[in-house]
Amino acid sequence: EPEVTQTPSHQVTQMGQEVILRCVPISNHLYFYWYRQILGQKVEFLVSFYNNEISEKSEIFDDQFSVERPDGSNFTLKIRSTKLEDSAMYFCATLVQGHTGELFFGEGSRLTVL
Amino acid sequence: ELKVEQNPLFLSMQEGKNYTIYCNYSTTSDRLYWYRQDPGKSLESLFVLLSNGAVKQEGRLMASLDTKARLSTLHITAAVHDLSATYFCAASTTSGTYKYIFGTGTRLKVLA
Numbered sequence: 348e349p350e351v352t353q354t355p356s357h358q359v360t361q362m363g364q365e366v367i368l369r370c371v372p373i374s375n376h377l378y379f380y381w382y383r384q385i386l387g388q389k390v391e392f393l394v395s396f397y398n399n400e401i402s403e404k405s406e407i408f409d410d411q412f413s414v415e416r417p418d419g420s421n422f423t424l425k426i427r428s429t430k431l432e433d434s435a436m437y438f439c440a441t442l443v444q445g446h447t448g449e450l451f452f453g454e455g456s457r458l459t460v461l
Numbered sequence: 462e463l464k465v466e467q468n469p470l471f472l473s474m475q476e477g478k479n480y481t482i483y484c485n486y487s488t489t490s491d492r493l494y495w496y497r498q499d500p501g502k503s504l505e506s507l508f509v510l511l512s513n514g515a516v517k518q519e520g521r522l523m524a525s526l527d528t529k530a531r532l533s534t535l536h537i538t539a540a541v542h543d544l545s546a547t548y549f550c551a552a553s554t555t556s557g558t559y560k561y562i563f564g565t566g567t568r569l570k571v572l573a
Contacts, residue, residue, distance in 0.1 A: 448492050449494065452503045
């Protein structure tokens with residue numbers, strides 16, 4: 348069964364460092380999303396991406412965040428200067444247009460900022 | 462702006478009992494999804510509800526959608542310990558960017 352793959356599974360970084368989280372979407376999916384989940388809390392929408400550009404972003408997705416799909420396969424989330432409060436699980440999710448609309452989630456990348 | 466609320470937030474129940482989790486959403490949405498999350502894991506899709514009156518069942522779980530009331534329910538029948546998890550509902554916007562907003566989650570603990 349096709350799946351969404353995320354790397355790394357866990358990253359520990361110092362405050363102020365840059366982090367890049369990577370996602371390989373399911374091959375025929377057209378919409379890509381990043382969500383964040385602080386431990387034990389709700390799943391928060393960060394950004395959606397379609398046709399090589401951002402479709403929508405939340406208030407959380409400020410100037411320190413960016414997304415791109417540099418090589419047509421990987422979909423990346425970059426956090427330029429990490430803060431303590433960026434510590435969370437980051438989930439990539441993808442969607443096939445015109446299908447049931449069901450989001451398929453990756454296993455997540457746990458980010459710990461010290 | 463689309464908002465999604467769930468209740469209860471926490472649910473502790475005995476094995477064999479029935480219970481219902483409620484999911485309300487604030488604006489027009491014709492699609493409602495239920496996911497399960499085990500501790501430290503990702504979200505697993507349970508149900509996709511695409512129209513008013515839709516009802517889906519899988520094992521001891523049954524989900525329904527009432528778009529007029531903007532309400533979805535997840536009913537648990539004769540709970541077993543393996544159902545212990547956090548359950549999220551999500552609604553999606555119906556135009557443009559297909560933004561999915563998740564509810565607060567319901568942490569279910571089934572006691573043996």
